[in-house]
Amino acid sequence: MIVTMMTVLLVLHAAVGASPAVCPIPLIEAVEGDNVTLPCHLYPEVNAEGHTFDWKRDGLEKWVYVYRDKKPVEDDQRDECKNRTRVDPVGLKRGNMSLLIFPVKLSDSGSYKCFNAKMKSFCYANLSVVPKDQTKSRDSTTNVPPTSDDLGAEKKTEVWIVGSVLGVLGVLGVLVVLVMKYKVVDIWRNFRGRRPNNDEPVTAVTGPRELGQDALAAEEASIELMVVNNNNNNNNHQSRKSSEVY
Template sequence: MRICVTFLSNLLFIKLITGQHRLVCPTQPIEATEGDDVTLQCDLDPPVSAVDYTLDWKRIDRNEMVHSYRHKQDHYNPQMGQYRGRTTLSHEDLSSGILRLQLSSVQPSDSGPYRCFVPKLWIRCNITLSIVRRDQNKTKRDTSSTARPPLVEVTGTNNPRSDSESRKPVHAGTISSVVVFVVFVVGLLITGIKQICMKRLKGREDQEPETAENGLDMQQLNTQAAEEDEDLERPAENGLRSIVCFK
């Protein structure tokens, strides 16, 4: 009975403790270059001194100890051989509730998930570390620098060469537009002149038959008039002849 009561009281204590505190750490992966010094940091919220607490920094993927702090001292016995002599826990910041661990001269093998654990408060926080090789980082920088054109050549507001080069396409486009417009206007004029000439020629062809018909009509009228005059003159001559004979 006493064991059950003790166990339940411990669970209640842990629940009360965990409900009052939490660890805040970066949610985005921490990126660094090979050989750099990296700081892993978690903060107690609300802030409370962690000098008397036990702290454990572990590699989650390997389930091995990176740095251990117990009884106000650093313990290196359970530490991974990979991190020996390369970890430093800031004791001064523990009084402010800041759990800051520094890794010196990081290597690509240091990349992975880390966990900060406070057993007494039963709270933890995970941080992901990503280490890039120095030669890869240099290659990326060289590629980005060579791929990017010089700023003077692109913007070049004070560079007369860039101004002249930028104006050349504009002049060429303007000249070509003017030439096209002139050709279009000339084509319209030639088409109009052709249409006017065709109309005039057609009018002349239409007038020539009418003139010919009018000439024929006039000739017929003149012939008919002459014949009528001859018919009139003949009775007159016959009359005169009859009068002379009568006498």
């Protein structure tokens, strides 16, 4: 839709050699007392500082805003619109003829026409002003205080959340106890597996060493016994010789 509109505007521009007025937002809503802008600009952009254009509301004789000879003209302007409407002079250099109304009143509601005399082009913008009291009532209905049923539902939700958390903590506690229990059992089994067993065969490390020590002790005892026997024999032999001499 937007592409079609832009295409039509370009065709018109090529045909008449002008930039038509465009009101991109046909419906504007505002709250009483706020500032509101009725958008209108030339497309393609053209410097509108030297143009004559005006804003007029349907059903009224005088204009809401008049711009002529590079300045606003208040003589042709409605009294209730004086000092409450203006156009951005900087924006005029880019063809921006948007009208600012400050502050907006309930009586400002209606259909507005933006007309550029040099380009012989115009567009419409509709303004709807909402009373302040109506907006307050909307806010009050939106922010409704919670009822007793809502409070009961909130309490049930809180109880359910607390119960879920406690249940999770209980399961975790049981898992920790089981893990610690099996850990203790494994440690006890490992400890019992390391205790010496008299029925176990002699290991390669301790067995041969203990057997070697016993053989060495037996050999030493036999040598001592042989030395004692030899000494006894020598003593007997000497005593026999001495008896023969006598």
